[in-house]
Amino acid sequence: MDQSRRARAVGGQALLWGGLTALVIGGLAYTLWPEAVSPASPSPSTPVVTLPTPTQTSEPTPKPLPLADLPTPAASSAAPDIAVVSTPSADSVTFTLTPAAESVGWVSSLDGRSHFNVPNLHAGFFKGHIYYGAIQFDLSAVPSDATLTYAALQLAGLDEQNLRASGSWQLNLLDPAIDALWPELTYERLHEATVEITLSPTLTPADLGRNKVNLFSFDPEQLAILQQHLVRGQVSFRLDGPTSAGDNLFTWDSGYHGEDEGGLKPVLQLGAVLPAAPGYVVVTSTPTPENIITAAAQALSATQIAQTTGTYTPVPANWVTPVIVTPQPTPANAATAAYQAALATAEAILNPTPVSIWTATATPIFTNTRQSNNPNEPVPGYVVVTSTPTPENIITAAAQALSATQIAQTIGTYTPVPANWVTPVIVTPQPTPANSATAAYQAALATAEAILSPTPVSVWTATATPIFILLEDEIATPWATASPTATPQPIPTVLMGKIAFLSNRSGGDKPLSDPLVYVIDPDGSNLAVLTDRTSYDTAIARDSYSADQRFRAFVKDADVWSPQIKPAIFFYDYLYNAEEQITLFGAGIAYDPVWSPTREQIAFVSNDSGNDEIWVINRDGSGALQLTRDRYSWWDKHPSWSPDGSRIVFWSNRTGRRQIWVMNSDGSNLYSLSRTGYDDWDPVWIKYSDPARDPVPNLTK
Template sequence: MSETRIPTPRAPVWLSLLPLIASLAFLARPGVVLALPGQTSGLAAAATIPRPIGTPTATQLAPREPTPATGDVRDDRIAPPQDSLIFTLHAAPDATGWTSSLDNRGHVYMPGIHVGFFKGHVYYGALQFDLSSLPASSAIHAATLELTGLDAQRLSAGGSWRVNLLAPAADDLWPTLPYDQLRSATTEATIGPAFTAADLAQNPVTTFDFDPAAIEALQRHVGRGVASFRLDGPMSEPDNLFTWDSGYHKGSESGVAPILRIVAVPLPATATPTYVLITSTPTPANILTVAAVFKAATAQAVIGVFPPSTQLPHNWVTPVIVTNTPTPENRVTATWIEAVSTAWAFVYGAPTPLPANIWTATPISPTPAPTATATFTATPRPTPLPLLIPLAQLVLPATPTATPGPQPIPDILRGKIAFVSDRLGAADLFVMDPDGSHMALLTQRYPYDQALERDSEAADGLRRALVKPNDRGVPQIVMVDARYNVTLEITRLTGPAYDPAWAPNRDRIAFVSTEPGNDEIYTVNVDGSDLRRLTYNTWEWDKHPSWSPDGAQVVFYSNRDTGRQQIWVMNADGSAQRNLTNDRFNNWDPVWIK
């Protein structure tokens, strides 16, 4: 990465034209509609939200190298000091998105960042920037966050929009972005002033300036290498929604991604700190050891003679002992572990990073410890422990019992559709017959989890459909064959593909893709041939397909028609689509138990 030195405190004159140039370029973009100056109530609210490309994913793309700016930060009020550097950081597609109360999950790999209120639901924007290009010793002098507007059609009069820098505890919410957790995340600083609907409608580029308190908060994130932001807007009636550009469009990055500009002065690097390892006092192995330690301490207290003690040094640390992951026994196992890890990260996010004070344990052969004799000049001597203790006075350990294996799915559940619903106020599991009748609460989770796992398996149990990023970092459906230790690509789309389900009676996969601009359901043969699109929507999404036991039907969930998530079913060719639940609750993630 190249660095740009700032020779003088004042920015070049031509930089003052950047906002005008950006405005003209924005207004010339096809499909972008902004409110015009002088309109009193915003543009007429559209009936639907533009469905962005994207799906929650924890697939880790290669980190983009931040490039320093060729000039100054756009705000002419910033006078950077000598020897400072300008860092221009772009938010990556898997770190840019939104979440809403509609489905309580994140949406990344999408063109728009929805923020505000629409049709009874609150939308939060989410941004995360990689700060690893900044030297850890850098002192931040100034910073701005620049967002480019994409759609103002759903703005109405009133309301305000702001950006909040979140505490480090929120960093792990990306990219799954659960709504409830992002909404309640601790805020460290509010960036810049709040913008009104009129401001957003008339200014295609929104610039949020960091004040001294926000700069101080951002400075604390440099050492962690990441900064996370939440975009807030109106949270109640009337409908008032604004959409910023994420920079991700139809499998490419042709848009204008959010930009974080930082003016920083690198400070001289400090020496690598040294630490004194302090281990915790071992827990006594049994009650006899506890008694011996207690008697020795009592004797020392009686005579007032204690072993010498040493105060802890300032640079002490208690190590966290970790062990290396066992090496797979063969290539088949290694391939399987890699595929499962990728799928896990795609659904649940990246694993928690290791703490700074880890210590890798190296197995060694035990060496007998030398016998040491402690001498105390004390009167009276502690009462020695008896040589023998009657068995009746000892508490013997309980006889270990074998851990039961996984239970089979009860026959009474086979052929039923299991799904998640909030009808009782929380996310609970329910089952129903294929026609939507005889709904019942499922009190144990294991049948649902087993059915969900089997959905991605072939009937032979040796092949599995998984999600894996291709060479462009876009998640696609692959087939892992444990017999021949091979991984074959099934889909080759420009948009992400996910939620694979293997037909129980043939080699055909149902899955979800954002290829058309919103989440739709497709089917394809395992060899990649005969790709068919089964659902067609404008902005609504269809997700989580699951085959019927005979392979003749597919169940899924959708927010079409009602705006709420409902369980739908259709024939394997996409015909006869019908709503099974059709109620006032949210119902999602169906699995047809086989």
């Protein structure tokens, strides 16, 4: 019995010591995490703390919600110190705002790019690099004409592992010029951003800690500056820390820890007095019906609404209906006189006693003048003949037909049109009726059209051209393609995210002189053929520009390390009207440059390693990296970035034919989209709707 107890005690001690050892090892790994940060791996693998998700409110709440009401994180047994702001005045409304995932994160001098939608807000100095926290709030939920009465920004601490005993941290509100650059934020842009105000307090290590909450408040002068940002709808902040003298880094919580974990997001709480509603009511006049038929239809419609829904709200007792009364021109003939008499009779029936009418005399637009003072000199006898406009409805068409008959009987027929005259008619797809009343109206309209025009003569018809046609198999039937328009047009949104490419699959064994353009989704689904290649050509031209079209990559002959002059990659800066060389290969050439939509990086083709391979390089010429490595004389050409910058599409003849391939931006996860024995080439990943700006003349010479 004693031996059994002794054995269990020994086993329990072993388990206890094993658990303590695992905790120590885990703590060391956690402490040494920053050692993993290196130029080869620019994104630190930061620890994730499980915290509850705070309540978010993007609309004004009827009752004030002080910051103290936010939930406290449960990842630690020590409750955080939640700061409390002053309660708004009775006539103000509280807005509690949190940043979107793609608007909060950090940048560093390590890799120069932004890290959004991550758990951390780093600020300070670590391993020789400066880190800034970046936060942007959307203010569109607050009326732009509201008056701010108070404001406070709250941050929750997440990690103090790399914090020293000295140093200071500040929260800066930035000039609005940085707001529009936030989606393409870089370290350089944030570092050079103009600071409008620095909020109090300046923090020291004693103020910082895991689960500690820091509250930054706005004084009246700072509140006035924040007021100006309401009109712009955005406000951006930068978290600054130590910038030298050894590792000294603190991390706040961004609140975004993935789908299964929560955190405490930064909170901007605003108290605002909303503008008073205007004390007047604008009453607009019902538009005058175009003709007596429309007036009668409106009267029937009003009766129907009154019987089924109820009557409209009556207009004020002193309301006056403005009616413009113009001089009645003399009828040109008996038919016109008869029509005007019938129209006046119908108006008298509908409106027997006009009440409260203002009248106005119309001012003539022009007056006929003679070339001399001779009263007997005739007015010029020319007549301007215009095309008869299409009737707005079948009732108008019937009235025009009766009028033409009347004119023919009293005056004579019109001059006949030429024998070969064709009336162009555009036939568009008929939309589905919204309700049974619309369907009944369309049926009656079609019947009336058939009665008026039983046998159409000399009519051209045209159907609306779809943007693309989905295919059931891999090959489309070729057709004569239309010439593209001279002015680039915006690319339809339905094509965004698709990959477009040329193919000879519709032209047999030999490529077409004008091949069809196919589109396909990145996963290989929804293969279709474009009905017009204009969008493809627009996307190709746009691909060499940066997302904001400030920069353009291009190819130009340059002096390199060899005695020969070879094509190299340059970029042009439209802001400073300057160009600069990027690639400096000694043995090979460089061409086919395309700009990343998310960073200042260019993908291109070079044969510096022997074959035509896909490379990437930074705008400043650093970070050149070969992505493809072919063992034989294969070609990899014509790269194009995905909309999020994470993948690259290109064509390769590694299978014996040109085919479309996709890989990650680091060259991994390679797969093919081509499934036929034909040639597919020159792909472009469609990601912009706007056409490219005008290129600079003689740029590539």
